[in-house]
Amino acid sequence: MTQAMLEVKGIDVFYGASQILFGVDLTVEKGQTMALLGRNGAGKSTTFKAIAGIAPPRRGEINLAGVTVSGRKPYRIARAGIGYVPEDRQVFPEHSIEDNLIIGTKKGPNGEDYWTIERIYEVFPILAGMRTRMAGKLSGGEQQMLTIARTLMGNPEILLLDEPSEGLAPIIVQAIGSLIKQLREMGVTILLAEQNMHFCLGIATHATVVDKGQIVYRDTIEGLRANDAIKQRYLAI
Amino acid sequence: MELEALAGCLSSMSCAVTQVSTGLIIGMLLFLVASGLSLIFGVLGVINFAHGSFYMIGAYFAFSAYQLTDSFTLAILSGALGVGIFGMAFERLFMSKVYGRDVLMQLLVCYAFILILDDMVKILYGAEYKLMGMPQTFALPPFQIAGGFIPSYYVFMIGISAVVGLVLWLGIAKTRFGKVVRAAAINPTMVGALGINTTLLYAFVFGVGSMLAGTAGALAAPIRTLTPGMGLSILIESFIVTVIGGMGSIVGAFIAALLIGLTRSFGSMGFPLFVDGMMFGIMALVLILKPSGLLGRPVH
Numbered sequence A: 001m002t003q004a005m006l007e008v009k010g011i012d013v014f015y016g017a018s019q020i021l022f023g024v025d026l027t028v029e030k031g032q033t034m035a036l037l038g039r040n041g042a043g044k045s046t047t048f049k050a051i052a053g054i055a056p057p058r059r060g061e062i063n064l065a066g067v068t069v070s071g072r073k074p075y076r077i078a079r080a081g082i083g084y085v086p087e088d089r090q091v092f093p094e095h096s097i098e099d100n101l102i103i104g105t106k107k108g109p110n111g112e113d114y115w116t117i118e119r120i121y122e123v124f125p126i127l128a129g130m131r132t133r134m135a136g137k138l139s140g141g142e143q144q145m146l147t148i149a150r151t152l153m154g155n156p157e158i159l160l161l162d163e164p165s166e167g168l169a170p171i172i173v174q175a176i177g178s179l180i181k182q183l184r185e186m187g188v189t190i191l192l193a194e195q196n197m198h199f200c201l202g203i204a205t206h207a208t209v210v211d212k213g214q215i216v217y218r219d220t221i222e223g224l225r226a227n228d229a230i231k232q233r234y235l236a237i
Numbered sequence B: 001m002e003l004e005a006l007a008g009c010l011s012s013m014s015c016a017v018t019q020v021s022t023g024l025i026i027g028m029l030l031f032l033v034a035s036g037l038s039l040i041f042g043v044l045g046v047i048n049f050a051h052g053s054f055y056m057i058g059a060y061f062a063f064s065a066y067q068l069t070d071s072f073t074l075a076i077l078s079g080a081l082g083v084g085i086f087g088m089a090f091e092r093l094f095m096s097k098v099y100g101r102d103v104l105m106q107l108l109v110c111y112a113f114i115l116i117l118d119d120m121v122k123i124l125y126g127a128e129y130k131l132m133g134m135p136q137t138f139a140l141p142p143f144q145i146a147g148g149f150i151p152s153y154y155v156f157m158i159g160i161s162a163v164v165g166l167v168l169w170l171g172i173a174k175t176r177f178g179k180v181v182r183a184a185a186i187n188p189t190m191v192g193a194l195g196i197n198t199t200l201l202y203a204f205v206f207g208v209g210s211m212l213a214g215t216a217g218a219l220a221a222p223i224r225t226l227t228p229g230m231g232l233s234i235l236i237e238s239f240i241v242t243v244i245g246g247m248g249s250i251v252g253a254f255i256a257a258l259l260i261g262l263t264r265s266f267g268s269m270g271f272p273l274f275v276d277g278m279m280f281g282i283m284a285l286v287l288i289l290k291p292s293g294l295l296g297r298p299v300h
């Protein structure tokens, strides 16, 4: 019996009086790279914020490796092993690259300390060349790399990446894509929110589609690739 | 007439040395108080209008501890730590309830505490002036530099304040904790998402800021008369210092505090009726030329 790494069970999320998510279910197994696909405004970021505890669900629950984490404060959810990388690349602009990494440093929930600054620089050679550069001075792609690296420094059990390709030039998107693939091959469990299906087809192992706050489809990435009806209906631009 | 006295003093080394040392102790006390105010504002985004009262209770804590134990070390420690703990409790129980609210709400909460603390002091110590007296340790002949006399306590006070300021600056600039604190000042949600308990961090920073005010109060106790309400003038001067130096900047607070200290010490000789006017004049000038203060970042 395998236990899911992340289990989102029937969550309803509201912003004030307006309901955004309706009974969202989502499961990610250890080692998977799960794409959460959906159009603009479908509810991807809201799902992530619910998992991270920033927009706590009003109903339903969220489990990490069998332990309920919903209802906890965001910092406790992070310590439990959820590594949330928000969509708008929130680097600390007036800190250097290295200081951003230092701020993200913590042990994993079971004392894991796999990620060190040196290991980060091996995986992110771009960052290694400019350790003392202010994060605010980096390009969008470099900032995206840095936010991912900074969250990895906290040794999460699962990495939540919210639209890492958004607003980046195609060549940078490709670099981010190979980075995510590399992390997947290292065994990192990833949940990846995207509008850009083609980006996900190349790197994800599984896919879940969200539309108007509800889950409408889930399958392997090959299943999605072959399903023109779903692609047409929910993901065509 | 008085300006002549000032010119005379400036041309005599011994007088200048004495006035500079007076300016430095005024400046250092101001620096400690203002840097606490600035730290709290920079990280938590709230203005602790009760900060001057924290300075006052620091002085009274030191006074009582000295009376009880006869130890000046314990007096300083109880002023510093007592007010630090008091500040942390104040943040948890009261200030944290008005975060993100109208600044008038913050003002109201702080003003209530200014009144309560003044009255507490009156009840416990009486309304009249108190003198702590100079500890035996400092009953030494004054230092003599170029013919000017500097009391040994002044030297001690300037040294301690400089060390405290340096530790504060290094702590904020170089340690991981300081980096986290600066990041939390800019993006607390992200800091929380990285696993850091910002609630605790805020309480701690408020405690450190309060401790700086308490330390200043304790250091001032041997050389100032203690009265309820003694926090008011230093609060106003601290505001002037933070405005000149730039809100949130420790180095800015240091430069501005020394500037105000020297203005006071030389001004009281050269233009005694216009010292306050001069301080506000400098502040106005800075506000016109660089609204964010000497070392403050422009507010966006």
Ligand SMILES: Nc1ncnc2c1ncn2[C@@H]1O[C@H](COP(=O)(O)OP(=O)(O)OP(=O)(O)O)[C@@H](O)[C@H]1O
Residues within 6 Å of the ligand: A015, A020, A038, A039, A040, A041, A042, A043, A044, A045, A046, A047, A087, A163, A195
């Ligand atoms: N703070 C907020 N207050 C009110 N409504 C919000 C808020 N944030 C998002 N919404 C609404 O919630 C819905 C879902 O938004 P969400 O950000 O989750 O979508 P998304 O799938 O991430 O879209 P995108 O691809 O544009 O990032 C949208 O209709 C949006 O307008």
Ligand SMILES: [Mg+2]
Residues within 6 Å of the ligand: A044, A045, A046, A087, A162, A163
């Ligand atoms: Mg989004």
